[in-house]
Amino acid sequence: MSRLLRSLSFRLTLIYAGLFCLSVALLMGAGYWLRVVVPMDQTRHMVEREAQTLRAIEEAHGIGATAEALDRRAQHSDGAKAFHALLAPGGHVVTSNLPGWPARSIERMSLIEADTFVDGVEIDYDALVLDQMLPDGTRLLVGRDVEELTSEAEILHFAAIWIFGVTVVLGLGIGWLMSLAIGRRIEAVTLTARQVMEGDLTGRVQVRGSGDDFDRLGETLNLMLSRIETLFQAVQRVSDNAAHELRTPLARLIGRLERLEQAAGDDLTMRVAASDAIVEANRLQQILSALMRISRLENGRHPLELQRTDVVQLLEDLAEFYQPEAERLGIELVLSARRPLVADLDLDLVFQALSNLLDNALKHAGAGRRIEISATRRPEGLDLSVRDDGPGLAADEARRVTEQFYRGKGSGGVPGDGLGLSMVAAIAQAHGAALEFADAQPGLRVSLVIPEHRLG
Amino acid sequence: MQILLVEDDAALAAHIMAGVREAGHVVEHCADGRDALVRATCECYDAIILDRMLPTLDGLKVLAALRATDDATPVLILSALGDVDERVRGLRAGGDDYMAKPFAMSELLARLETLARRNAPVAEAASVLRVADLEIDLGGHTVTRAGRRIPLTLRELRIVAYLARNAGRVVTRTMLLENVWDYNFDPQTNIIDQHISKLRQKITAEGEADLIHTVRGVGYTLRAE
CATH class of the missing domain: 3.40.50.2300 (Response regulator)
Structure with a gap:
């Protein structure tokens, strides 16, 4: 939900709908003002002027002259129908064409319903009437018909509700469609970026050919991606060639050394020297192939072959493989995992990673220790851990152990080339997994946490 | 050849x-x-x-x-x-x-x-392999030597069967790893030797000849002498 609220599309929709409603409201307001407010004001002014004139007549010539003037006005009214009522100080009606009025004077402008019957037909009138008490106690009501304006206002009110409702729906709808269109194009860019990040450098943003802003952005990104791909391929070519060029001479070197070993015949010193040299050459070859494998994994050139795996079986095979070595070192190897635990994994890679971790634990824990291999399902994903109760690892070292050729402070005299954990890190990265080093108090716990959504 | x-x-x-x-x-x-x-x-x-x-x-x-x-x-x-x-x-x-x-x-x-x-058209499908007095019954998952039954784990059975199938020929450590374990991986330490030595202990009783021979720098071979 919060993601929806934060999304640009959602905000665009709201902003669009808001602006759309605001402009419609302004337009309707202007119409109302022109059609109702302005004419009403004009009528009000007219009524006020007439009332003033009539008041002057009353003050100058008395009630009779006023009644005459009122009657004349009613008969000869041009435009809106004129209404009036003149009440003598006692309450006696002198002249009136209003069907009714408030019992007491309210001394201001008000709307009075003044429906009249002409030949039995009712005609609706709404009179805007100025009701005033003159100093001598005479009550004078002067008004004009504004029926047209009030019914206009009524229609406009009614229309406003409908128009506003439709506007809100329309605004939200169009805004949603608009942001959907924009969102889709942004999504296309995001997807391409992710595809490239995951190692598929051939990913390109789809360009519509309309030449709009998004197309220009897409074209620029595509140019950038092409450039990256070219550079990347160049680097790959160099490293592939280097590896190939190194492997063949290394093969020749081993070949020559083998011949030397054979030629040595009974000369034991020569034989030993040659076979030691072969061992070193083989080590060189192992480092080379480990480096190549790590680089292939790191730049996503080693495609994952996911298959449904019985994780417990995998751990059992791993424990079984290392059992004789653990026995030799006097280390207790414990497996802690419960079936069913099934996940989609690249079997060979995960086995390789766990094998490296277990190998490290066996080398560094020390005799008489206990090593536990476990698999559990955590909210973050499948947790595959190797835990020992050996000397552990300092926090500053834990950050560095995955670096290529880095060897821990306590690893003097322990065989290894400093690539085992780099390989594990590369395998973890290929699986989108996290490699965590934790203090097991005592000892070290190394976990490979593979997110479940990646496991499918 | x-x-x-x-x-x-x-x-x-x-x-x-x-x-x-x-x-x-x-x-x-x-x-x-x-x-x-x-x-x-x-x-x-x-x-x-x-x-x-x-x-x-x-x-x-x-x-x-x-x-x-x-x-x-x-x-x-x-x-x-x-x-x-x-x-x-x-x-x-x-x-x-x-x-x-x-x-x-x-x-x-x-x-x-x-x-x-x-x-070569050898009886590859044979379910019983024999090397000297060692008999491996693949169907029955049993290994006997001179009539004495030897309890082996499934993995050990696979190792000895692979060696027996290639009896007389040298089998390297990587060949064993590829054929006996179902994972393509590269162990950092040479664990295969440990498995072989355990197996050797199990199939060789007191006074019996060692059938698994180490070929220095190469691997192992299973043969009578």
């Missing part, structure tokens, strides 16, 4: 030919993919050693063309592309075995021996 070597690196080819000849085989050499395909289809070899990166025609294409003509000659792919997925690709393309460069001559020879035999 009659062997065809397809390898474009002259020095490496000379080395391989010398080694293979020394082991008592007849070897022909060609350095080009097209040429290799012509020779392989015209003549009959016991095994072909095939490099992957070749001039004119890629090694895997040669292999595919060969397999398309129903030629089942065992092919050992030899390549500088040594990664696991390259290996899988090579085997899927119809290769019978895959070795990464650089390699040890002894490893190559050991693999050639088992490969060529794979093609």
